Amino acid sequence: MARPRTPLLSRDRIVTTALALIDTEGLEGLSTRRLATELSVSGPSLYNHFATKDDLLDAVVDTVMGEVDxxxxxxxxxxxxxxxxxxxxxxxxxxxxxxxxxxxxxxxxxxxxxxxxxxxxxxxxxxxxxxxxxxxxxxxxxxxxxxxxxxxxxxxxxxxxxxxxxxxxxxxxxxxxxxxxxxxxxxxxxxxxxxxxxxxxxxxxxxxxxxxxxx
Incomplete structure (x- = not known):
């Protein structure tokens, strides 16, 4: 079976990309459409991993908290x-x-x-x-x-x-x-x-x- 051109979606990949967007463009730069574009996927596919934008933000924030020693x-x-x-x-x-x-x-x-x-x-x-x-x-x-x-x-x-x-x-x-x-x-x-x-x-x-x- 041929390998997919786009890496499969995962929670970690979504969170990492969302955090990178927030780092460069601020909270206002994070939207489902913008994130889907960055990930080269359709917007609805994100909801298979996060029900709401708030759920995604929680995961992003907790990732940053995980960096604290x-x-x-x-x-x-x-x-x-x-x-x-x-x-x-x-x-x-x-x-x-x-x-x-x-x-x-x-x-x-x-x-x-x-x-x-x-x-x-x-x-x-x-x-x-x-x-x-x-x-x-x-x-x-x-x-x-x-x-x-x-x-x-x-x-x-x-x-x-x-x-x-x-x-x-x-x-x-x-x-x-x-x-x-x-x-x-x-x-x-x-x-x-x-x-x-x-x-x-x-x-x-x-x-x-x-x-x-x-x-």
Whole structure:
């Protein structure tokens, strides 16, 4: 039997192509017609794998969540919570930074997505095992997600016009703001690291006050 000219459809192939479309064209670039064209198939054939566009988006988001390293939470010995959170936050941000256009969907919460729920379970379990009260652990998990997803939504440095004249007359403290865009990566990554350490420092103090008092 001759091999088909077009590779057979699979969920993985559809998800990979959909993610590539979102990466290059944004969420608005994803449609059944556009996706079918990219895959060289008919639109209705996609519904054999995903009943709705929302189902497909869930799978795409969960694929991105699968890129986040959770190895720091695994092993027989309970990890040191601060180190584990730091390593996880960096991996989480790296995954989102690679696919920033998907962040608005991801920010809605884990839903029924297996990788997203596995991530939430690992973070919560690490905190509870370290002695954090369950309510505090829930809030910390939410806080970290707000911080990480927020940092991936856009670039602070790239948001400033590169025209020095914009700032010259009325904004005397922004005399070098036109230079920020060319240092976008170092500024944005530096801001994330500064914020991450500040959060962890604050949580460390809270941990000593709440958990340390009971030991």
């Amino acid at each position: 959770l190895g720091m939470f695994e092993g027989q010995e309970a990890p040191e919570w601060r180190t584990a959170l730091r390593d996880w936050a960096r991996s989480y941000r790296a995954a989102l930074a690679a696919h920033p256009n998907i962040v608005p969907v991801l920010a809605q919460g884990p839903g029924r997505r297996p990788n997203a729920l596995r991530l939430a379970d690992a973070v919560f379990g690490c905190l509870v095992d370290a002695g954090w009260p369950r309510g505090q652990a829930t809030r910390i998990g939410a806080l970290m997600r707000y911080f990480i997803t927020g940092s991936a939504l856009g670039s602070f440095a790239a948001g400033f016009p590169e025209d020095a004249q914009v700032y010259a007359a009325e904004y005397p403290h922004l005399g070098e703001a036109h230079l920020l865009a060319e240092h976008r990566r170092s500024i944005d990554e530096g801001a994330f690291e500064t914020g991450l350490e500040a959060l962890l420092d604050g949580l460390e103090l809270r941990y000593r006050r709440i958990v340390g008092a009971t030991h």
